Amino acid sequence: MDKIKKAYEQMSKIPNGPIEGDVDNLVLAIISSIWTYFPDHDDTSMSSDKLLRWENPEWNDPFLTFKIERHGGTVNGSSRAFVHTWQVDFKQGIAKIIHRTHRQLEQASKRLNVKPLAEKCSQLIESEAVHELLKWSHGGQRVQIQISKVIVDDGYQQTVAGRRKRFRLAVDELLGNDWLRVARPHNTWEKIMENR
Numbered sequence: 001m002d003k004i005k006k007a008y009e010q011m012s013k014i015p016n017g018p019i020e021g022d023v024d025n026l027v028l029a030i031i032s033s034i035w036t037y038f039p040d041h042d043d044t045s046m047s048s049d050k051l052l053r054w055e056n057p058e059w060n061d062p063f064l065t066f067k068i069e070r071h072g073g074t075v076n077g078s079s080r081a082f083v084h085t086w087q088v089d090f091k092q093g094i095a096k097i098i099h100r101t102h103r104q105l106e107q108a109s110k111r112l113n114v115k116p117l118a119e120k121c122s123q124l125i126e127s128e129a130v131h132e133l134l135k136w137s138h139g140g141q142r143v144q145i146q147i148s149k150v151i152v153d154d155g156y157q158q159t160v161a162g163r164r165k166r167f168r169l170a171v172d173e174l175l176g177n178d179w180l181r182v183a184r185p186h187n188t189w190e191k192i193m194e195n196r
Helices: 002-011 021-037 048-053 115-126 157-175
Strands: 055-060 063-070 080-089 094-104 134-137 142-145 179-181 188-191
Touching: 002 021, 021 048, 021 055, 048 063, 115 134, 115 142, 115 157, 157 179
Parallel strands: none
Antiparallel strands: 055 063, 063 080, 080 094, 134 142, 142 188, 179 188
16 A cells, blocks of 8 residues: 555646646556556456556546556457446555446448348258258258358357357247257257157
């Protein structure tokens, strides 16, 4: 807490308002040096090295607020980044996120209408067709849809996963009570025998 108090003494000399220019570098150095002393400094794995990416820092004694863009979702294929607004209270010795939102980094993929694809695959299954989209087994009682050929991976993992899930649900609905999707692999349906 002593280090935070000393940092506050330095901060109290800075005029209230947006932090810009050389003052930005000074404040960044101050907050980086004491970041780990705040109890919740590591919320959302926030570390002092990430402070270099801060945006719109503003000082209103005793509060320092800033925004920071986090890219965890982009690792999983999201086209959006989270934006967290942090507030550092130098009197109380508290740093916390006070607002969460997101920012679109790239144009989002257009929503895919999976219904026509599901209708095509369902018709192929019901007619027991030999087709590149289907892999039959167990004497024609089990069929696996080659989903990677139906819904191509365009690099956005979350988008592809969502499209494939909606596709499977649409196929479930179209096949009705004649076929049942098995647990593994997810894109496999088994014919329901009448004598069961």
